[in-house]
Amino acid sequence: MSKYKTVTVISFIVLTVMAVMVIGAPLFTAKDPTGVELTKTLRQPGQGNLLGTDEMGRDIWTRLLYGGRVSLSVGVASVAVSTVLGVAYGAISGYAGGWVDRVLMRIIDALLCLPSMLIMLVIQSMTRPSLTNVVLVIGFTTWMQMSRLVRTEVLSLKEREFVLAALAAGTPVWKIILRHLVPHCSPTIIVMATVGVGHAILSETSLSFLGLGIPPHQPSLGNMLIGGQNQILAGAWWIPVFPGAMIISTVLAITFASDGLQHILMLRNAGIEEGVKKWLKISKEAA
């Protein structure tokens, strides 16, 4: 147990440091992330530009901080969207049961059959690329796993005495779901949401890399990598290497944090055996 706690604490420290750096970006750099300086293009790291400059002479360290700000906030905001949607859908489906549940779950089955990246591409191609759109698109295409897990938990929770007691006391159904059932699912919700932030950051960077995510005038960790392979072929390795390293370290910290949380939260409440079963289930869903 303590080992997982150490890993989780370290991951959260790393994430906090990153959050402070990207939120307080102006404190760590004096340059403008969109400031084009055509006299200083493709400079190697060092020489007044800590991590070098890109093909338009923009400072990579500065863009890394501001881009990280965009990518991290997209990650968190889109998970907020998918969590609200997934929890509501799952809780309603599980509580209603019967044919409502069956229909709602068939819809989820169908949606899970569609490659998420493809759906994101299609929606992004039709709407004007902007920060809000990226958040909504990722949020609306990634809520299904959360929904399934919450539904399974609500399905068994609603048979418990405290729900019966609440019903007998005349508590309205929405209040039972919101006040009694959803809080009981919070370990699952927290773990899935943490996993989700990592996935969302990867989705945002992939979309932006393909030119269908964050618009080019706003730096993001993904669109900093557009044309990266050409720059590599031209010998400017520092342009793609640093944003990529930033993405990996962020997502890796999130992955370790979620794994630690999973062990801590799930093994504390359930017996070991039940915890392992839950863990297996979540791992399968996450895959």
Place this chain on the structure above:
Amino acid sequence: MGRYVFSRLTESFVVLFIISIVAFGLVHLAPGDPAMALYGDQIQKMRPADRERIRENLGLNRPLPVQYYKWISNVLKGDMGRSFMTGRDVKTMLMERFPGTLILSSTATLIIISLTLAIGIYAGMRQYSFFDYASTTVSFILMSVPGFWFAMMLILVFCVGLKWLPSSGFTTIGTDFSIFDMLKHLILPAVVLSFTHMGYYIRLIRGSVAVAKEQDFVTVLKSRGIKNSAIVARHIVRNAMIPFVTYLGVSISIMLAGSIVTEAIFAWPGLGMMSVEAANNRDYPVLMGTILFSGVLVVGGSLVADLFCA
């Protein structure tokens, strides 16, 4: 058995029906209509009468259910429409590009199955050993690497640095087709696609092996004096294979999603690259066709997997 097959088939048709509605709905409920996409900014310069005429030609002025009915009955007859950009038949385009994706994703799947089974079983049998922790860390790293960035790093090492492998395409341009040449082009995309998806499977197999090896039947087999290696080969491997079979449908979906970025960066001519091009050009018939086609692949895959297990 017959009843199960029947209910599973009905279920698949229901899911396919919902997918077709999603494919249609995504394109038709979006802000701005396909006519706008077809003509881009030019539409602003057109007279309202011309705009109306275009909408009528494309059938866009009719109610949505009618449009859906027309579209789906054409699709069922095998007519998926024509590309806005090239004017070519969508079905032909899909069939042309499908082999590319099939080659890439089946190679990647083979790599995934062989490597993850080996690593997952080894780690699962030695739970909490150094190897177990190392494989967990490696699989976390693999889960966190964006595919396109991993691709760039491989290009940096193998194409720019060592000059061993080509950085893009299906075959070398200007030469006759040869299997060897294609395989050389296949290595990097297949490595990217498989390695970025391996992490989950390693964790999954390790977990199920760790649970399986504690089960009573293993103790019984051991007490009978059956060798450890035989137990692993006969029973544990079979247990560990289960996720691959039951999650075949999901895996196809994940592979298709992953191949979009991989194909785009290596200019590998498959469905993924086609859909990125279509998305950039707002080529709706192609996009609708690709969604529907992927849906059929995934639903078909999970149906086969379930019937196989039953």
